[in-house]
Amino acid sequence: MTYAIEAQGLRKSFRTHEAVRGVDLAIRQGELFALLGPNGAGKTTTIHMLTTMLRPDGGTARICGRDVVTEAADVRRRISVTGQYAALDESLTGWQNLTLFAGLHGYTRRESRALATELLESFRLTDAGGRAVGMYSGGMRRRLDLAAGILSQPEVMFLDEPTTGLDPQSRQELWEAVRRLVKNGTTVLLTTQYLEEADQLADRIGFIDQGKVIAGGTPEQLKASIRGKTLTIRPGEGTDPADICKLLASEHGLEAHKDExxxxxxxxIQEAALAYAVIGTLFDHAAAIDDFALSEPTLDDVFFALTAARGKEVAS
Ligand SMILES: Nc1ncnc2c1ncn2[C@@H]1O[C@H](COP(=O)(O)OP(=O)(O)OP(=O)(O)O)[C@@H](O)[C@H]1O
Ligand SMILES: [Mg+2]
Known part of the structure; x- marks a missing residue:
């Protein structure tokens, strides 16, 4: 089977620092794959190698069956990378930018105009289309960037943190745009800081940490990998979250951590009944609690469990 994105043992070092240490990926055509991981995990470096911007030190990668090193020009014709709005001309309007890009991609004047109008509409930028891009908000810019990116009809799109810093409304709109792309058969690899975004959007997720893919699967598979429930306690005024962590450890042998x-x-926790015992302990120690909840694990919990387990591995 030919994958849209395939990597085997991809490696990259910067001087003595190994940023990517053997990444394997196999992403099918039409899949929306999210690469997640803490800051500095190697996500952007991996994307740079897959998009021919950076030459791997080792391993191989293929995009639609073409090698990123030996067939780089062919790869570049098939992909689009967003997040480079340096390509947008600030002084031109959104519509002018898109017609210009369309022209560069070989469309006739007439086709370019029609395409620009159509794209502005599908990215909900029709009203802004006549304004200079320099006046656009962050969210509008990203949507225009995405519209410009799909003009070349790429088979594979790479979106490195497309929604970082956007307000919830703009994020939702961008998600819709990404969903439409995937519906039309484009393969998308994205990175995001927002795990719940990956949960909503991605067909499959790869967790990357310290340059390696440490877990992968559908959001459901990943969440199911954590057995039991997540207990969340919001301390009230005068109660130190660190003290609650200590109490849970000493009284119930629970490994608690601070979040948010x-x-x-x-x-x-493995059993819901333990939650009652925890409440009792907090009550006995007169710890003030504002809120207390028992819920299904989220991707954040998966992420925490994975990185915590890895921390222990490194320490031992
Ligand atoms: N050009 C470079 N020169 C030196 N070191 C680099 C360079 N680019 C990245 N690194 C280092 O490689 C590691 C991986 O960086 P990378 O940008 O791939 O991480 P990331 O997962 O994208 O992180 P973030 O979530 O912050 O975007 C980091 O330690 C980073 O400091
Ligand atoms: Mg990055």
Missing amino acids: DGQVVKAA
Whole structure:
């Protein structure tokens, strides 16, 4: 089977630092694959190698069966990489930018105009189409960038953090645009800081940490890999989240951690009944609690469990 994106043992070092240490990927045509991982994990470096911008030190990668090193020009014709709005001309309107790009991709004047109008509409930019791009908000710019990216009708699109810094409304609109792309058969590899975004959008997810893919699967498979439930405790005024973590460890042997900027304490528990015992303990120690919840694990919990397990591996 020919995969849209295929990598085997991809490696890249910067001086002595091994940024990517043997990444394997096999992404089918029409799949939406999300690459997740902490800052510095090697996501962007991997994308740079897959998009021929950076030469791998080792391993191989193919896009639609073409080698990223020996057939780089062919690969480039088949892909689009967003996040480079340097390509957009700030002084021109959205519509002018798109007609210009269309012209560069070989469309006639007439076709270019029709295509620009159509793209503005499908990215909900019709009203903004007549305004200079320099005046666009971050969300509008990303949508225009995506529209420009699909003009070349790429088989594979790479979106490196397409929604970072966008407000919820703009994120939703961008998701819709990405969903439409995938529906039309484009293969998409994206990275995101927002795990719940990957949960909603991705067919499959790969977790990358310290330059290696450490877990992968559908969002459902990944969440099912954590057995039990997630216990979330929001301490009230005067209660230190760190003290709650210590209590859960000493009284119940639970491995708790702080989340949401240290505002809440989370712990994975195997049995719901344990939650009652925890409440009792907090009550006995007069710990003030604002909120207390038992829920199904989220991708954030999976991510935490994976990186925590890896931390232990490295330490031992
Ligand atoms: N051009 C470069 N020169 C030196 N080191 C680099 C270079 N590019 C990346 N690195 C290093 O390689 C590692 C991986 O970086 P990369 O940008 O791929 O991470 P990332 O997963 O995309 O992180 P983020 O979530 O912050 O975008 C980091 O330690 C980074 O400092
Ligand atoms: Mg990055």
